[in-house]
Amino acid sequence: MARLNPENEQRARGLIALYPQRRSALIPILHLLQAQDGYLTGDGMTHVGELLGLAGAEVRGTASFYDMLHTEPVGRYVVAVCTNIACMLAGAYELLAHAEERLGVAPGGTTDDGMFTLEDAECLALCGNAPCLTVNWRYFGDVDTTAFDALVSELAAGARADEVPAHGTLNRVERAAGLLATGATVHPASPGGALAADGIASRDPDLVASTAGTTGAVSGMATGPGRGADDPATGPGRGADDPATGPGRGADDPATGSRRGAGAHDAPDGPRRGGGDPAAGAGGGERGGDSRP
Numbered sequence: 001m002a003r004l005n006p007e008n009e010q011r012a013r014g015l016i017a018l019y020p021q022r023r024s025a026l027i028p029i030l031h032l033l034q035a036q037d038g039y040l041t042g043d044g045m046t047h048v049g050e051l052l053g054l055a056g057a058e059v060r061g062t063a064s065f066y067d068m069l070h071t072e073p074v075g076r077y078v079v080a081v082c083t084n085i086a087c088m089l090a091g092a093y094e095l096l097a098h099a100e101e102r103l104g105v106a107p108g109g110t111t112d113d114g115m116f117t118l119e120d121a122e123c124l125a126l127c128g129n130a131p132c133l134t135v136n137w138r139y140f141g142d143v144d145t146t147a148f149d150a151l152v153s154e155l156a157a158g159a160r161a162d163e164v165p166a167h168g169t170l171n172r173v174e175r176a177a178g179l180l181a182t183g184a185t186v187h188p189a190s191p192g193g194a195l196a197a198d199g200i201a202s203r204d205p206d207l208v209a210s211t212a213g214t215t216g217a218v219s220g221m222a223t224g225p226g227r228g229a230d231d232p233a234t235g236p237g238r239g240a241d242d243p244a245t246g247p248g249r250g251a252d253d254p255a256t257g258s259r260r261g262a263g264a265h266d267a268p269d270g271p272r273r274g275g276g277d278p279a280a281g282a283g284g285g286e287r288g289g290d291s292r293p
């Protein structure tokens with residue numbers, strides 16, 4: 001597949017309606033395209049440029065700048081091993097060497113069966129569970145070589161398909177809230193996306209609650225998609241300003257004092273940047289959360 005399919009083109013038009021300037025929807029739509037095909041195809045980027053009125057060079061310039069966007073095919077699972085300072089001190093290079101040997105590829109390479117792409121990543125912001133890695137932007141911490149082997153075996157067998165969707169899938173829940181361009185409409189496929197009279201979409205508590213999921217664990221690893229991936233329907237940012245909480249990262253949680261809200265991460269010792277929990281404050285709603293359908 002190359003261009004956005006009709007369903008995704010409709011979603012792209014809905015995304016465009018969220019911004020005062022069409023071009024501001026570029027990155028969210030690129031994520032949408034990547035979720036469709038696993039990487040950004042040339043025809044797909046041309047289509048995105050047509051939708052946004054951008055030159056091909058503008059689209060490609062953005063697509064080639066960000067690590068999260070791939071302009072070449074990658075494996076079904078992109079395994080990014082952090083080798084930054086905290087992880088390095090905890091054995092990240094030994095883990096990376098083991099990953100290279102286990103998968104038979106160097107960083108940047110993809111296994112012959114197209115299952116895994118290995119990456120050497122900078123700090124993934126899970127330093128407290130070093131050494132860590134992400135698989136399709138889902139976090140796995142405290143990973144030793146035994147846990148790594150178990151993880152890739154489970155992934156290859158499809159045993160973690162619910163937890164770790166195919167590469168490109170950031171979030172399987174569509175955006176339901178945010179500041180919209182004046183007069184913009186939300187396309188029908190956006191659940192809970194009713195526009196208020198002032199042009200600010202309402203937050204659907206059920207939808208936000210649905211982003212808080214659970215996850216299994218390979219023995220010895222702190223797992224979980226707690227920080228959550230950016231939603232192609234919300235863009236790579238930290239979530240739309242919430243009219244109830246003011247701009248930025250959401251309201252202070254009176255229960256925790258946290259400005260990020262309670263995380264969707266359900267591991268007791270895991271990171272806590274996840275999706276806004278309506279029970280704990282607005283938090284970083286669009287930023288986090290497991291994305292179980």
Ligand code: FES
Pocket residue numbers: 082083084085086087088122123124125126127128130132
């Ligand atoms: S150094 Fe590895 S997550 Fe920060």
